[in-house]
Amino acid sequence: MRRFTWFNATSLTLGFAFLYLPMVILIVYSFNASELVTVWAGFSTKWYGELLQNEAFLDAAWVTLQVAVISSTIATVLGTMAAYVLVRAGRFAGRTLFSGMIYAPLVMPEVITGLSLLLLFIGIGLDRGVLTIILAHTTFSMCYVSVVVSSRLVSFDRSLEEAALDLGCTAMEAFRLVTLPIIAPAVISGWLLAFTLSLDDLVIASFTAGPSATTLPIKIWSSIRLGVSPEINALSTLLIAIVAVGVITASLITKRAALRQEAEERAAIRA
Amino acid sequence: MRRVVLIAVPYLWLLALFLVPFIIVLKISLSDYALSIPPYTPKLDFAAGWEGIKAFFSALDFENFTFLTTDDLYWKAYLSSVQIAAIATLCTLLVGYPIAYGMANAPDHWRPTLMMLVILPFWTSFLIRVYSWMGILSTEGYLNQLLIGMGLISEPLTILNTNTAVYIGIVYTYLPFMILPIYATLERMDASLLEAAEDLGCSRIQAFWLVTLPLSRNGIIAGCFLVFIPTIGEFVIPALLGGSDTLMIGKVLWEEFFNNRDWPVASAVAVILLLILIIPIILFQRNEQKQREAEG
Amino acid sequence: MNQSVFEPWNDPNAKPLIQFKGVTKRFGEFTAIDNQTFDIYEKEFFALLGPSGCGKTTMMRMLAGFEAPTEGQIWLDGQDIAPIPPNKRAVNMMFQSYALFPHLSVWDNIAFGLKRDGLPPDAIGDRVGEMLKLTRLEKFAKRKPHQISGGQRQRVALARSLAKAPKLLLLDEPLGALDAKLRQDTQFELMDIQETTGTTFVIVTHDQEEAMTVASRVAVMDDGRIMQADTPANIYEMPNSVYVADFIGDVTIIEGTATRNGNGYDIAFAEGQPSLHAESEIDLTDGSRAALAIRPEKVSISAEKPENTRNALQGKILDIAYLGNLSTYHVELPTGQIVKAQAANTRRLSRRSFTWEDEVWISWTDTAAVLLEA
Numbered sequence: 001m002r003r004f005t006w007f008n009a010t011s012l013t014l015g016f017a018f019l020y021l022p023m024v025i026l027i028v029y030s031f032n033a034s035e036l037v038t039v040w041a042g043f044s045t046k047w048y049g050e051l052l053q054n055e056a057f058l059d060a061a062w063v064t065l066q067v068a069v070i071s072s073t074i075a076t077v078l079g080t081m082a083a084y085v086l087v088r089a090g091r092f093a094g095r096t097l098f099s100g101m102i103y104a105p106l107v108m109p110e111v112i113t114g115l116s117l118l119l120l121f122i123g124i125g126l127d128r129g130v131l132t133i134i135l136a137h138t139t140f141s142m143c144y145v146s147v148v149v150s151s152r153l154v155s156f157d158r159s160l161e162e163a164a165l166d167l168g169c170t171a172m173e174a175f176r177l178v179t180l181p182i183i184a185p186a187v188i189s190g191w192l193l194a195f196t197l198s199l200d201d202l203v204i205a206s207f208t209a210g211p212s213a214t215t216l217p218i219k220i221w222s223s224i225r226l227g228v229s230p231e232i233n234a235l236s237t238l239l240i241a242i243v244a245v246g247v248i249t250a251s252l253i254t255k256r257a258a259l260r261q262e263a264e265e266r267a268a269i270r271a
Numbered sequence: 272m273r274r275v276v277l278i279a280v281p282y283l284w285l286l287a288l289f290l291v292p293f294i295i296v297l298k299i300s301l302s303d304y305a306l307s308i309p310p311y312t313p314k315l316d317f318a319a320g321w322e323g324i325k326a327f328f329s330a331l332d333f334e335n336f337t338f339l340t341t342d343d344l345y346w347k348a349y350l351s352s353v354q355i356a357a358i359a360t361l362c363t364l365l366v367g368y369p370i371a372y373g374m375a376n377a378p379d380h381w382r383p384t385l386m387m388l389v390i391l392p393f394w395t396s397f398l399i400r401v402y403s404w405m406g407i408l409s410t411e412g413y414l415n416q417l418l419i420g421m422g423l424i425s426e427p428l429t430i431l432n433t434n435t436a437v438y439i440g441i442v443y444t445y446l447p448f449m450i451l452p453i454y455a456t457l458e459r460m461d462a463s464l465l466e467a468a469e470d471l472g473c474s475r476i477q478a479f480w481l482v483t484l485p486l487s488r489n490g491i492i493a494g495c496f497l498v499f500i501p502t503i504g505e506f507v508i509p510a511l512l513g514g515s516d517t518l519m520i521g522k523v524l525w526e527e528f529f530n531n532r533d534w535p536v537a538s539a540v541a542v543i544l545l546l547i548l549i550i551p552i553i554l555f556q557r558n559e560q561k562q563r564e565a566e567g
Numbered sequence: 568m569n570q571s572v573f574e575p576w577n578d579p580n581a582k583p584l585i586q587f588k589g590v591t592k593r594f595g596e597f598t599a600i601d602n603q604t605f606d607i608y609e610k611e612f613f614a615l616l617g618p619s620g621c622g623k624t625t626m627m628r629m630l631a632g633f634e635a636p637t638e639g640q641i642w643l644d645g646q647d648i649a650p651i652p653p654n655k656r657a658v659n660m661m662f663q664s665y666a667l668f669p670h671l672s673v674w675d676n677i678a679f680g681l682k683r684d685g686l687p688p689d690a691i692g693d694r695v696g697e698m699l700k701l702t703r704l705e706k707f708a709k710r711k712p713h714q715i716s717g718g719q720r721q722r723v724a725l726a727r728s729l730a731k732a733p734k735l736l737l738l739d740e741p742l743g744a745l746d747a748k749l750r751q752d753t754q755f756e757l758m759d760i761q762e763t764t765g766t767t768f769v770i771v772t773h774d775q776e777e778a779m780t781v782a783s784r785v786a787v788m789d790d791g792r793i794m795q796a797d798t799p800a801n802i803y804e805m806p807n808s809v810y811v812a813d814f815i816g817d818v819t820i821i822e823g824t825a826t827r828n829g830n831g832y833d834i835a836f837a838e839g840q841p842s843l844h845a846e847s848e849i850d851l852t853d854g855s856r857a858a859l860a861i862r863p864e865k866v867s868i869s870a871e872k873p874e875n876t877r878n879a880l881q882g883k884i885l886d887i888a889y890l891g892n893l894s895t896y897h898v899e900l901p902t903g904q905i906v907k908a909q910a911a912n913t914r915r916l917s918r919r920s921f922t923w924e925d926e927v928w929i930s931w932t933d934t935a936a937v938l939l940e941a
Contacts, residue, residue: 016388025403089277101289112544116541146281166728220402
């Protein structure tokens, strides 16, 4: 059994303080009554009130949510297909190019992805707006999804699919009844990843969004360029809270599921 | 037939929305290379410069003004990006390694929680994480307030809008990318190896240098690449935390595009940025592949 | 006519269920199966036995339909099965990993194939119940695969593959994941189930004991070829090659030159040693090389030179392996050849009669050794 040594405890404490203190400060000062962000002038929730009155932010949030849901859903379908092709399709013409196109967007600087998509949209005369952001986000998210799903597919016991075929399934039925339910957790985490990437994206959205559509990161960006603002502190706190609640709930659910499974397995051995 | 559809749909999507756009970018810069048939000097600024001329001829705007000043700017921006990325990567390693080490040696029941704490920032907005440092580092910010309050300094330090702030921002946002691969290799390491080293006469510290560190080499390399590669093209951090003298190519590209509206120059900058990135990417992939082969 | 003996392979009128007709399977340059022709009969329990990479799994996957022969044909019930995809074949397979669907209960796993056939729910329920009863899994119907033990999982896999009442059941190392004790019990259970259901079983295994226990016929494979396919007793007592003799059980191989003598041959194997005699029906020209295969339990060991045998050799005990019920002695002849002899330990605690370095005589009868072409 390993125990915390003095050195390890110190490095972990300092490390996590570094990771979390800035966010904690941000949250604390979002309840600051003062207009001057760095001077504490008593507790207040007034910035939250103002935030919820701010139509521009609410509109941007709505656009962002739409883009994120639609793009991550399409990206999950395409990314799962791509993962299946990578792991299962064997050799076909242009396979190297295909896997290159899956991995390249992961290391491509966002400014380049954004610029190249913009030049494409202009080239084909597509008006920039919600649609172009969705197309852009789907393209880079599908690559992340396919990496997540293919790493699950690689460890997938192929004899499960063969067993399904052996028992009378067509290839489609085998995928629907056996493969998909088993890889579902990876597909779901792929979707979540795509969703948060889309929510988060500033650079690519800035290139591909037109005047008709502004996402939340673009809105935040234009207000923080000028410096710290209490309203943005409040918005950041809300976003951090949503993510924290989401991630912690998800991990508690998986942990409980793991515990239940363990208990059941123990019960089974006794039986 | 079904197989063809399965392959074709994601393939065509990527061709249309990844490869074709990239070829468009490439085409612009290549046609400029054709204009500049003369020697291919190592000075990349010529290429960028000719981009400017082309833009001038095709767009008839004020590009030739920029042309004269560009060479120097781009050349320095590329160098400075690589330099900032390298220094920041080193800092991230120095901060990240002890954390990864502490995690790997933490009691078993603590590890999932620590793991979650490292991953959690991944899910929070990058922009907000960078933004959170603006309030801390500004002249009247929390850090200066604290230091003055403690009597350590009398005049506020200027940190925000300097390269120091950029390093802090990079270390902060990319730290999980460094911690996770190092943690993964350390966690897999057999604890009896250290016992064997100590049994054979090593002190704790010698055992660390001679056993732990070499064995975590792959994690360190992977972590460094994962920080270094995206940092070179980074835009948000230098734009928010850096000063006007912080030169990073991602920022230059952005400004070229949005402020100067010079798309041809921007795309030339993009192509060269990618050429610079290819080297570390290939090295990274080779490292990963070697590791995979070693693991069988 | 003895009707209780089941050996359709000796009956010229019996119709085979499976016929391999000159089947070759190549993967690129590699030949996995090399031009094989043989038959398997209805209700047989046929074992494919061999080291890994000998082609036994390829053979099975061709029957299941996951691989197609490169050359030749495979017939099932008088019909070429090449054009039939795996999901339409009256053949089911029990996978080495069991391949139980982790997201489905035991009941749903067993019902899986029946549902594909579009059976009415009542019929599915009845059939699943029947299978659960056959494999004694009634109590576990609602459990998920990860909630039951390894042995139970093995039985679910068996029940699932038997549920559709296939003409042929393929078992890929079905007991490989079980521990030794459980494996033995399960072997007998498999034989019972095979007998009850009357299904033809083809089992792939690398465990010779398992093959010998369960199978009506064992096919010993090497390098993509079946070296010998026969009953376990014949494989053991009458191997047709040095490879088979060596692969199955313990054996001593002595090579020498054969000369015809009466009903058998004399084998001269070394200078200064008496030649050995073995009765044999094989046809060898005088002076050709031959090999004697002698099972250790057929070799007697004694202190004095035994009378009335032509095959007696003197040697020195090199090693003794005490196995509880038996002891195996490794006796080294002056030529360096080692011969294994086995003796039952019939008495408890009595002083063992031989020990290391003892000079002993080993002997066997004229019919004890099998003469093979070298």
